[in-house]
Amino acid sequence: MTKPSWVVRAIADPTKNFLAFFLVGTLLFTVVSDGVSYLVWDWLGTWIETHWGIQQAWFRGALTGGLLLFLLGLTYGTDLSRWLMSQLGRSPLFAAVEVPQANVVPLKRTYPGLIVAMSPKPHSPAEEALRFHWNQGQVPHVQDCWMICTEKSLPYATELAERLTAEGITQTLRLHYGAYGVENPEMPGEMLSLVVPDALMDDPNYIQQLVNAIYADAEGLGLVESEVIADYTGATKGMTAGMLLACTRPERPLQYLSQVNPGQIMAVQVSYRLRPVRNRR
Incomplete structure (x- = not known):
């Protein structure tokens, strides 16, 4: 184009x-x-x-x-x-x-930071994405993973964390979920939980704020935006919209699990930027 x-x-x-x-x-x-x-x-x-x-x-x-x-x-x-x-x-x-446009290509590399949306089922897409970036423990591999949960998917996130701990993965991988809070960069001092309340799980604006807060938290841990990839495979439609809104600039990579080729993770290369529209009175 x-x-x-x-x-x-x-x-x-x-x-x-x-x-x-x-x-x-x-x-x-x-x-x-x-x-x-x-x-x-x-x-x-x-x-x-x-x-x-x-x-x-x-x-x-x-x-x-x-x-x-x-x-x-x-x-x-x-x-x-x-x-x-x-x-x-x-x-x-x-x-x-x-004019470059968003392209979808197979993901060939791992990232030190990962954001996933936990599904309310065992062996969720979040686990598959996490294990891909874990790279069987070979360097480079994921170091920090933020799991966005709903009240229904939180128990499955806990089970996943227990399995990873039993395998020794959490010795070099930090899992952030449940009671873990991230500070809202738009309202300093306000902490957002990685467990999304049912009333807000389909609110794209809230999810966008939460993902922005996760990126700010990652920066505090020494990771720049380009080192943290967001996977929206297991998210609800509203959560997916919020994650996409938060990642509509090239510095924030996106990925999802392909339904056409099972096991294949696809990278979404975004080449545009969105600016918020001011509220009209």
Whole structure:
């Protein structure tokens, strides 16, 4: 997908750069058109009428018709417009800009930080994602895992933690779930629990706040955003929406377990940013 260059957008769209739109679209084009109009209609028309005796009205009509036929011939009878576009496209000022989009590719690497949504069932997608990043204990592997639970899935998260402890995995892996709290970066001092109340489990805005708080907590543990990946496979629809809203910038990677190829974890490469809309009164 491509979009026009910044020069074209600045000239053509007043919402992008009003000053450039006004100067080029209004002042420059007006001056140029007035100059051409004077040169062709007034000076040249008067000169032809004086030397050749052709009235200006006939001259203007013939010239207008001739120019119209000439432009139509160039447009539909030749490749001039395509050639001009290709030549302008070579210039960095007018070249179209390639717009990267979100791509889904198989995940090939592990991350030191992992955010998962716990499902209310044994051997959940959260466990599969965690074991993938555990990498059988081989470095590099996951070091911190935040498990977002509901009141129904919390017992399954506890069972998973017990199994991982029995296997010795938690000796080098820190599991954050249950009573573990993260500070809300939007409201310092407010602690958010990783156990989402039933009344808020389908609230995307709350889940977005919670995931933002988890990323802030990860930073306090020495992990930057790009080192923490969020898996939304086991989440409810509302929780999935909140996790996606929190990760709509390239610095926060996303993943999910493929339903087409069981066992395959897919990475979502996001290449855009969203900005919140201010509340209108």
